[in-house]
Structures are given as C-alpha cells and as structure tokens.
Amino acid sequence: MVIDLTGDSTSEGEDIYHEAIKTSFNNADLLLATFKHQPKSHKTQRKLQELRIVPIQNSSSSSEAESCVSFGSRKRRRDETDSPASSLPGHHGLSDFFLVHNTPKKVAGMYAKVKDVKRSTTKFNRGVRTFQPPQKSRRTPLDLQNLYAKKVASINGPPVHITFNDNSRIVDFNFEFISNYKMQEGVYPVDSNFHAGCDCIGAKCNLRSCSCLSQEEDSLERIIPYRVGDAGVIILRDEFMRRKSMIYECSLLCNCDWNCMNKVVERGRTVRLEIFQTRNRGFGLRSADFIQAGQYIDCYLGEVVTKVEADDREAATSNNRASYLFSLDFLVDQDDDDIYVVDGRKFGSVTRFMNHSCKPNCQMFPVSHNHADQHIFGLAFFAVTDIPPGKELTFDYHPNWKSDGNLDIDPDAVKCLCGEKNCRGQLWPNQRKTLHN
Numbered sequence: 001m002v003i004d005l006t007g008d009s010t011s012e013g014e015d016i017y018h019e020a021i022k023t024s025f026n027n028a029d030l031l032l033a034t035f036k037h038q039p040k041s042h043k044t045q046r047k048l049q050e051l052r053i054v055p056i057q058n059s060s061s062s063s064e065a066e067s068c069v070s071f072g073s074r075k076r077r078r079d080e081t082d083s084p085a086s087s088l089p090g091h092h093g094l095s096d097f098f099l100v101h102n103t104p105k106k107v108a109g110m111y112a113k114v115k116d117v118k119r120s121t122t123k124f125n126r127g128v129r130t131f132q133p134p135q136k137s138r139r140t141p142l143d144l145q146n147l148y149a150k151k152v153a154s155i156n157g158p159p160v161h162i163t164f165n166d167n168s169r170i171v172d173f174n175f176e177f178i179s180n181y182k183m184q185e186g187v188y189p190v191d192s193n194f195h196a197g198c199d200c201i202g203a204k205c206n207l208r209s210c211s212c213l214s215q216e217e218d219s220l221e222r223i224i225p226y227r228v229g230d231a232g233v234i235i236l237r238d239e240f241m242r243r244k245s246m247i248y249e250c251s252l253l254c255n256c257d258w259n260c261m262n263k264v265v266e267r268g269r270t271v272r273l274e275i276f277q278t279r280n281r282g283f284g285l286r287s288a289d290f291i292q293a294g295q296y297i298d299c300y301l302g303e304v305v306t307k308v309e310a311d312d313r314e315a316a317t318s319n320n321r322a323s324y325l326f327s328l329d330f331l332v333d334q335d336d337d338d339i340y341v342v343d344g345r346k347f348g349s350v351t352r353f354m355n356h357s358c359k360p361n362c363q364m365f366p367v368s369h370n371h372a373d374q375h376i377f378g379l380a381f382f383a384v385t386d387i388p389p390g391k392e393l394t395f396d397y398h399p400n401w402k403s404d405g406n407l408d409i410d411p412d413a414v415k416c417l418c419g420e421k422n423c424r425g426q427l428w429p430n431q432r433k434t435l436h437n
Contacts, residue, residue: 151177152275152350157268160350162275178301178347181376186306187340190373197253205256212250212262212371223248226261227294234264235294236365236382246330247367247380265367265380269298275353281417284392285353291387297362300326300351300379302344310341314432323432324352330366330435331374340375341432351381356427357394359420361385364395366435379435394418397433 145164152162155177183189198211207213213222225247229235240247250262258267271289278284291297302324305313310325317323324344332339344352354362367378381395401424413426 155179155350158270158272160273160275163277165277174346175352176347177349179349181301181342182303182347184303184305184309186309187304187376189376190370192370194372195251195253195370196372197251198255200255203257204260205250205254205262207262210250210262212248212254214246214248226264228261229292229294233270233292233295234261235292235296237294241294241363241382241384246377247365248371249367249369251369264296265299265378266369269296271295271297273298273350275350278355278392281355283353284355284394285350286390286392287387288389290389291383293383293386295383297381297383297393298349298351299367300342300344300364300381301347301349302326302342302352303347304328304340304376305343307337307339307341310343310432313343313345324348325432326364326379327432327434328375328377328379330377338375342379354381355392355394355418356397356416357418357420358396358416358423359418360395361387361391362393362395363399364435397427400434 145162149162152160156179198205200206200210205212207224208222210222213224215222223240223243223245225236225240225245226234227237247265249264249266250256250260251266254260256263271287271291274286274288275283276286287297307327310327314323314325326342326344328340328342329336361383362381363384365380365382367380369378370376381393383393387393410426416423416425416427
C-alpha cells in the first residue's frame with residue numbers, strides 16, 4: 001500500500017500517526033483522511049515499512065495525493081472532477097475508477113465506433129443446401145456375402161464357414177452372432193452369491209459323489225450324464241439321452257480343473273460347422289467332422305426376454321414366418337408368467353440355422369451351471385445318432401408332438417419339406433418351442 005503523506009510535519013500529526021498504526025489499515029479512505037502529515041522519526045518510518053505503507057514524495061498537490069492509491073506495484077489514478085461518483089456521498093457504493101452512466105466526456109478506446117447501417121438492405125450470407133435423393137448402395141450381393149463370411153469367421157471356437165450356391169442371393173444382415181445370452185429388460189438372474197461349486201478333491205471330480213450332479217428319486221445315487229467315447233471324446237450316456245433330464249455340469253466355482261469330465265458344455269464347441277444353402281429350405285447347418293452319437297455340438301443362444309415381451313413379439317410376427325422362441329420352462333410350469341424365453345431371431349449362435357426334421361439326428365438338452373437358478377439355463381444340442389461328415393444337422397421343432405390319428409393337413413399350415421418317411425407333412429412355424437414334457 002502506498003499513501004501520499006505530503007505536508008508539514010507536526011507533533012500533533014506524529015501522535016495521530018502513531019495512533020492510526022494500531023488500527024486496521026485495510027480501510028484506505030480512513031488512513032488518507034487521518035494521516036496528512038509525513039512522519040519524521042526513524043522509528044515511525046520503520047513501523048510504516050513493516051506495514052508496507054510507503055509515503056510518496058513530491059506530489060503535485062494534496063488533493064491529488066489523497067486520490068493516489070497503490071497496492072504493491074499496481075497504481076491507479078483517478079480524477080475526482082471526471083468521475084460522476086465524485087458528487088455522491090462516500091457510502092454510495094459506486095466505482096470511483098469506472099464510469100457508471102453516460103457522461104459528456106468520451107474515453108478513447110472504451111467502445112468500438114458504431115457503423116451506420118440500414119438493416120432493411122443488409123444481406124446475410126447463408127449456406128445453400130440442395131436436396132439430393134438417396135443413392136443406392138454400390139455393394140453387390142457378392143460383396144455382402146463376403147462381409148457375412150468375415151462375420152461368421154470371427155465366431156469363437158473351431159472354424160465356421162458359410163457357402164453360397166447362388167452369388168445373387170441377398171444375405172439378411174439383420175443378425176448378430178453372440179457367445180452368451182443377451183439379458184433384456186425385466187430378466188433377473190439369481191444373485192451370484194447363491195451359486196456354489198463342488199468340493200471334490202483333485203483335478204477331476206469323483207462322479208459318484210460330486211455334489212454338482214443330481215440324484216435319483218428316493219436314492220443317494222448320482223445321475224452321471226457323460227462317458228468316454230471313441231478317440232477319448234466325452235459323450236452322453238445312452239440311458240441319459242432317454243431320460244429327458246437336465247444336465248448339471250461343474251462350473252468355474254468348482255475345485256476341479258478345466259479338463260474335468262463334467263465340463264463338456266462349459267468347455268465349448270469342438271466340431272467345425274458350415275452354414276450352407278439347401279435345395280429348398282433356405283440355409284442349413286452341417287459339419288465337416290464325423291460326430292459321434294451323444295457328442296456335444298453347440299448351444300442355442302439369443303435374447304432372454306420375459307414371457308410378456310415374447311407374447312408381444314410373437315403377436316407382431318406373421319403366421320408364416322419362422323419362430324426362434326424357446327421357452328425356458330423345463331423346471332417350471334409352462335403357464336407360469338415368470339418364465340423367460342430365448343429369442344434367437346436377431347441375436348444368436350450358428351445353431352440358429354439348424355432346420356427341422358421329423359426324423360432328426362440332433363436333440364436339445366437343458367444344461368445348468370448355476371444350479372440355484374431355475375429360470376435361466378443353457379440349451380445344448382447333442383447328436384442322437386452318428387452323423388457322417390457333410391450330412392445336414394437337424395432337430396425336431398416339436399419333439400412332444402403326438403398325432404391324434406387325424407392325418408389331414410391344415411391348409412393354412414406351412415408344408416414340411418424334411419423328406420423323411422415319417423414326415424408329418426406340416427409345420428407350425430410361428431409356434432413357440434417348449435422344453436416342458
């Protein structure tokens with residue numbers, strides 16, 4: 001703080017000066033009004049220096065000196081005669097340094113010079129946008145097929161290929177391959193804290209006592225689903241395939257390692273697959289590998305939705321369109337409103353392309369890894385007969401269908417084209433598939 005204290009020194013001013021030192025020096029106006037005399041004593045000058053109050057010498061006039069205030073190295077000078085606030089009381093609160101209203105005096109550089117313009121004749125530059133009709137995609141059907149082949153090649157596991165007999169065939173790109181269920185709104189899996197694994201000792205489970213396996217009714221004997229087949233391949237037991245029972249596998253929470261015999265589906269697909277064009281049934285699925293009876297192929301995946309959502313989707317689908325809905329109703333009643341449904345129309349696995357046959361070579365089995373959850377479980381395809389390389393993989397869309405003796409075909413039904421001797425002759429494509437026995 002710099003205070004101009006020009007004027008004659010008197011003893012009275014010296015005493016007043018010492019008295020003001022004891023007060024707060026934040027109020028510059030009070031100091032200016034009180035100290036009009038420059039102190040002479042060295043003691044007083046040292047005290048001023050400690051308080052950073054430095055007198056200014058050789059000021060032109062006492063009125064100008066009172067209006068000079070500096071904080072550190074910053075200085076401001078105001079002219080009381082030019083400020084409109086000079087005629088106001090000391091407590092008016094207006095700035096003493098800046099103009100607060102229009103005054104005759106103009107300050108150079110304060111405002112830019114106003115241009116005289118006539119707004120009615122002023123033109124603004126606007127971007128011109130012309131309408132351009134949408135252009136058709138330059139990609140040919142063959143380009144789309146190549147893109148789809150790249151998408152199929154990115155599927156996890158052994159290679160998956162897609163072949164086309166007709167290069168002009170348009171591929172439906174409204175489908176995405178996924179590796180796990182896609183949970184949708186309203187679907188609530190059981191909390192992971194309720195899941196548990198077996199406490200078997202060693203790298204592989206003792207299937208006679210593993211707690212993951214289910215038990216026979218009224219017996220302590222465990223139901224063992226798998227056995228070792230040819231070439232060391234783990235396959236389903238013949239008696240288990242006749243049971244129509246759920247497969248309870250070990251999970252990552254168990255003590256056993258990755259090579260445990262009871263982790264067939266958990267380890268994933270082991271056979272190569274190919275999506276190909278059939279003669280009269282659209283796309284189908286086959287394998288270049290020999291598949292043993294009871295061997296695991298792949299899981300059916302899709303969006304897991306509520307029953308209400310599945311009803312809405314089914315109602316919005318025409319009667320002649322294929323249905324990709326599978327009810328997860330193996331452990332609960334199929335009329336229960338709390339069941340979930342798997343929809344593989346827009347999201348799913350390669351098994352989406354498996355066609356129906358009245359004499360199938362594959363079958364879907366429910367498989368559980370989170371044993372505490374009865375509403376969400378896996379849908380795994382296993383071979384029920386030996387399948388040679390290149391033979392189409394099929395399953396029965398309605399395995400619980402029973403004939404009432406009436407062989408008449410509904411004229412509104414879709415004709416079955418499986419070609420088997422026991423062909424039912426018709427399909428119900430928009431009917432939801434169920435696991436309920």
